[in-house]
Amino acid sequence: VNGVIEIPVVFHVIYNSASENIPLSQIQEQVDALNEDFNLQNPGRNTIPSEFQTVESNIGIRFVLEDVIRVSTKKRSWRPDDSMKFSSSGGSDVVNPQEFLNVWVVGNMPYRGGNILGYAQFPGGSWATDGIVLDHRFTGNTVYSTGRTATHEVGHWLNLRHIWGDGGCGASDFVADTPDSDGPSRGCPTYPTVSCGTNDMTMNFMDYSDDPCLNMFTEGQKVRMMANFENGGFRVTM
Ligand code: ARG
Ligand code: ZN
Numbered sequence: 001v002n003g004v005i006e007i008p009v010v011f012h013v014i015y016n017s018a019s020e021n022i023p024l025s026q027i028q029e030q031v032d033a034l035n036e037d038f039n040l041q042n043p044g045r046n047t048i049p050s051e052f053q054t055v056e057s058n059i060g061i062r063f064v065l066e067d068v069i070r071v072s073t074k075k076r077s078w079r080p081d082d083s084m085k086f087s088s089s090g091g092s093d094v095v096n097p098q099e100f101l102n103v104w105v106v107g108n109m110p111y112r113g114g115n116i117l118g119y120a121q122f123p124g125g126s127w128a129t130d131g132i133v134l135d136h137r138f139t140g141n142t143v144y145s146t147g148r149t150a151t152h153e154v155g156h157w158l159n160l161r162h163i164w165g166d167g168g169c170g171a172s173d174f175v176a177d178t179p180d181s182d183g184p185s186r187g188c189p190t191y192p193t194v195s196c197g198t199n200d201m202t203m204n205f206m207d208y209s210d211d212p213c214l215n216m217f218t219e220g221q222k223v224r225m226m227a228n229f230e231n232g233g234f235r236v237t238m
């Protein structure tokens with residue numbers, strides 16, 4: 001892939017209460033945060049430890065706001081079961097998924113005693129459910145968010161795994177330059193934290209640290225993401 005890839009983004013704002021019907025300004029903040037993170041323009045970059053600066057990557061994807069679809073719904077909360085992706089179940093149908101990133105913004109997703117900030121579909125799933133889902137409180141800039149949940153979910157959408165490989169030491173994320181880790185980070189870890197014999201890359205967007213402490217993708221992650229756009233890749237038509 002040569003040059004910067006442009007991805008048009010369609011937001012589906014699915015609201016029950018008025019506060020869930022987030023303003024255009026908040027949607028634009030979210031697009032801006034994605035563009036920062038995928039083009040080495042995020043403000044937290046300067047906190048990346050020097051051992052990891054060497055693998056920090058400019059992904060080179062620009063996100064452009066294509067459309068905002070607003071749908072009033074009777075549903076007060078959601079499960080991460082893709083029901084928000086269909087008008088027949090109180091949501092909004094996907095738009096042109098072969099060319100657009102679809103983002104569904106919903107009220108809340110209680111799950112197993114907690115709350116899901118967002119979730120994504122990996123490449124290769126049904127086009128009808130292709131895209132990412134965000135809780136409106138973790139979209140753009142809010143008291144809980146600086147927009148990094150979308151960055152994390154777009155990482156999954158482009159085939160990235162969590163840096164701990166969803167297992168203990170030895171479980172792989174299929175990326176060589178993200179050090180092995182034994183599990184997700186929480187909060188804002190003070191560098192260095194060590195697991196599996198190496199310093200953890202807790203500031204990687206594919207870890208679970210808080211938004212202000214997620215600040216980088218690696219070159220290895222870029223290779224994995226770019227494979228989607230190369231010959232035979234999932235998103236080659238874009
Ligand atoms: N899918 C993850 C969750 O629901 C998203 C984590 C995003 N982390 C963040 N700091 N924004 O928990
Ligand atoms: Zn994740």
Ligand code: CA
Nearest residue numbers: 175176178179
């Ligand atoms: Ca790794």
